[in-house]
Amino acid sequence: MPAWDRRPTSQLAKQREAAVRTQVVDAVAPFSPFWRARLKSLGRTATQSSTLDGLSQLPAVGERDVCPDGDPAGAAALVLQAGESGFALHAQGPVLRRALARRLARPGTYRAVVEADTRPTSYVWAGQGLRFPVASTRSDLDLVARAGARLWQLLGLTGADVVVSGLPTLPTASVQALQLGALGAGAPLLAPGDDVDDLAAALKLVPVTVLALPSATAATTLDDLDDLGVDLSALTTLLLVGAPYDDERAGVRAALTRIGVPDRCLVLAAHVPDGHRLAWAECRESAGRTGLHTYPDLDLVQMVDPETGEAADRGAREVVVTQLGFRGTALLRWRTGDVADNVTADPCPSCGRTVPRVVGLRSGALVPLLALRNGTRAVDVRAVAGALVGRADVQDFRIVLGPSARDGADEVIVHVVPPAAADPSDVAVAVARDVRAAAGLLPTQVVVAADGVLPTDGAPVSRRVLQR
Numbered sequence: 001m002p003a004w005d006r007r008p009t010s011q012l013a014k015q016r017e018a019a020v021r022t023q024v025v026d027a028v029a030p031f032s033p034f035w036r037a038r039l040k041s042l043g044r045t046a047t048q049s050s051t052l053d054g055l056s057q058l059p060a061v062g063e064r065d066v067c068p069d070g071d072p073a074g075a076a077a078l079v080l081q082a083g084e085s086g087f088a089l090h091a092q093g094p095v096l097r098r099a100l101a102r103r104l105a106r107p108g109t110y111r112a113v114v115e116a117d118t119r120p121t122s123y124v125w126a127g128q129g130l131r132f133p134v135a136s137t138r139s140d141l142d143l144v145a146r147a148g149a150r151l152w153q154l155l156g157l158t159g160a161d162v163v164v165s166g167l168p169t170l171p172t173a174s175v176q177a178l179q180l181g182a183l184g185a186g187a188p189l190l191a192p193g194d195d196v197d198d199l200a201a202a203l204k205l206v207p208v209t210v211l212a213l214p215s216a217t218a219a220t221t222l223d224d225l226d227d228l229g230v231d232l233s234a235l236t237t238l239l240l241v242g243a244p245y246d247d248e249r250a251g252v253r254a255a256l257t258r259i260g261v262p263d264r265c266l267v268l269a270a271h272v273p274d275g276h277r278l279a280w281a282e283c284r285e286s287a288g289r290t291g292l293h294t295y296p297d298l299d300l301v302q303m304v305d306p307e308t309g310e311a312a313d314r315g316a317r318e319v320v321v322t323q324l325g326f327r328g329t330a331l332l333r334w335r336t337g338d339v340a341d342n343v344t345a346d347p348c349p350s351c352g353r354t355v356p357r358v359v360g361l362r363s364g365a366l367v368p369l370l371a372l373r374n375g376t377r378a379v380d381v382r383a384v385a386g387a388l389v390g391r392a393d394v395q396d397f398r399i400v401l402g403p404s405a406r407d408g409a410d411e412v413i414v415h416v417v418p419p420a421a422a423d424p425s426d427v428a429v430a431v432a433r434d435v436r437a438a439a440g441l442l443p444t445q446v447v448v449a450a451d452g453v454l455p456t457d458g459a460p461v462s463r464r465v466l467q468r
């Protein structure tokens, strides 16, 4: 069989059908309290939802669906609750056979196998509008490590590469993916944290070839390291963690030139979508031009209309992830808050890998961090739009985010067009109230506009939300 990343598209599709069926029928539908209740309320069976088509018909869900009142405890309902009695039902064939054989001979070993597969042992933090824990079992961590070995391959790294990570030492999925990736790849990784003095000290100790930095702050960090006299001329790869925007990537390239790192050092991105645990990455051959490569046997990447959470097949859309084979927190059709231009199954023009690629990803675009007058916070524009879609008293709307001309503080301004018969001030009050209930913040202003003055008539939220 060809390697995992070179299989023909038809073969990948077949494998994925099988993996989706197993994940939905044997794991998520019976053992996830959230999905058990949700499928019931949608009037669907596990079997109906276990084909690619059936799965695509499920409305995508995100943190606001799981924690509707903002309490992160709701995320516990995503964690599979299997235990010993459920294990026999949801374990994969070979694992089950091995465990059952051991059960006869050594009951203690049986329990160990069950626990490795079903009991969460470690947690990372995720979330954009709120913060919630994502649970991993031992077998989940194995998947992350296995994917990590492939991440090293994608990035074109070898066991001889020395990776230093300047990511903050917080328990996040990105940090975990790098640590377990190094373990899986059998490669050295030093992770002193994001304090620039600590980072500089570490960089002076080891002959670093790969430096991993958060994409938003990488350019500044490079200049700071240069000021501290760190020599980065042996760098072959600068790994930007968190899907850089074009200006961030350009800023990093300029900083590398400024501090004398040779052009042969490539700038590549790796990104763990919010809630997920695997780092998608750009291949070395592409030098960052062909998008993020995913793991077809471990995740299914789809796109939805960010306003409705329903399947959509054109334009910039929200990226949703279904995890395959994960057993702790198990996500189906999870809304990542990322917007992308496309997910393509065409082979990568640079490396020829046949894995699906996410092209033109804008990380967290649907939950931007705004410096509002009453403090900085992430604003979930999906929730703001959700309060405006499909109402009788709003014919069209637009959401404008950005700094005010008066004092530079960010504002959330909602423009609405009510029907002719409606009282404008009643509509403004009702809209403000419903936006607060759905998104947890009051719009800075609700502007009632006359019919025909909104320029983005009927466009999806990714375009109907304007960054000023």
Ligand SMILES: [Zn+2]
Pocket (backbone or CB within 6 Å): 282, 283, 285, 286, 290, 293, 348, 349, 350, 351, 352, 353
């Ligand atoms: Zn490629």
